[in-house]
Amino acid sequence: MFSPFDSILAFKTAIYFFLRSLLKGFLRRATGLCELQRLCYANNIGAKRTKGVEKSILLSRCPVLKRINTQLDALAEADELANNWSTVEEAVEATMVAKQINKSIHEAFIQPYRICLVQIYGYRQLIVRLDQIRGIAFDHNNEVHLVLLKNLWKLLCPDTELEGMISKQWTDIGFQGQDPSTDFRGMGLLSLENLVFFATVYTDHARNILSHSLHPIHGYPFAAVGINITHMALSLIKAGYLKTHLYNVESRIYTVEDFHKIYSYLFASFDKLWIRSKPNSVMEFSHIRDKFEAAVVKKLQFEDAVFRWDPYLETI
Template sequence: MAIFFVAAEVVAGSAAWLGRGLSCVCVQRTDSDASNSFDLTLAQEECLHKLQRRIDVPYDSSIIEHQDALRALWNAAFPEEELHGLISEQWKEMGWQGKDPSTDFRGGGFISLENFLYFARNFPKSFQDLLRKQEGDRSVWEYPFAVAGVNITYMLIQLLDLEAVKPRNLVGATFLKFLAENESAFDLLYCITFKLMDHQWLSMRASYMDFN
């Protein structure tokens, strides 16, 4: 049983419509489910292809647009602290594994950086609360914020079956209905999922050793 919960209240504002729609989608996985696919409307196909093009873009540190996006992420995260370079020990403050964040984007690609930026720009308070671990009873050693964010992008792509020609599960098919209504649906779902992950982390009283 794969259960997908999204609560509207975890991220305020325009994410609420998506939260309500995906409040509880429960999928019983069977052999027949794995072989089935869901038919899409022309609008849904176009939105899926557009999202897949985003997913297929790897992070490339030689591309100016990617460099600028990474700098923008730093400025959104630490507006009062000057970044000394795209390769810097400062990045560890954000939860990257080393001084070069580009090595951590391999699993999520450029879209994971876009997800971060969307979160930071549209829900700055929630973004800062997660970055600085300002809510709840925290462990001394917490999960790495940046690495967690990249992992969430990757997890959502797999869960929603977004690399398939057509969705092969109800969760993916339901999501594409929302994507056809709002092209930012994936970014919104990313924000909600990040908040939910943090809520679950707190409820488990987890520490860094539990992060996987």
């Protein structure tokens, strides 16, 4: 049964689409270009253009664009986008036919539009990949998992020999107990891969942050916080906030490594905020974490926002 609120919302939606249709028709007649062309011609490569194209496709009532969205979304969900480039090319061709775009006159439209499609559905595919890794539970009987965990210790504590996979030593790098695998339950193998990537690619910086975390007053559990940063980063990408950064920096299908780099930036940035905040205890973690996440979201609301970090120049 519909409520008065539902009726008002439906009315506003109908008005919105009616006015949108009128405006699109007017601009088409005035410029001789469809909305997708105007978006691709008016903006350089980046978030502003791709977000505009994404919105245009999602709101379009054109059957061809609806079919394109369904087909490419299905490929992204199946993690098969890279194996089906022909579908992307077919989508470009079908769009030009449906929107009556003359290829010989508007050849400059093709590459920007193609890039937008790759970014839009590549972003969706990345979420699928990340969820798959997050769903893998740490297994003490899996040698690959054990090697990852051992490498994390070696990278962070090269001068200290690990006594065993179940050891109180794990608390020295911020795990909550003697068995680090219990900390991975929420974020699965993704959180371990994030930590290992950070410690492998930015070894000196990771060790430096570990030393910050061991401060007797202002310290925090390094590994536990790192796992929490994984949760934050995954939430940000699923909410769409990270489109701004990724659409601005890469015009290809996104990889898990792109997510690892974002994670590294976030971890290093959070550490900086923690140091500046000088909390009296780790009990202030939730407050500082929420403050940090709000600042990240605010930054990403600017269409030209990117995460730039050179750990050697400290330019976070």
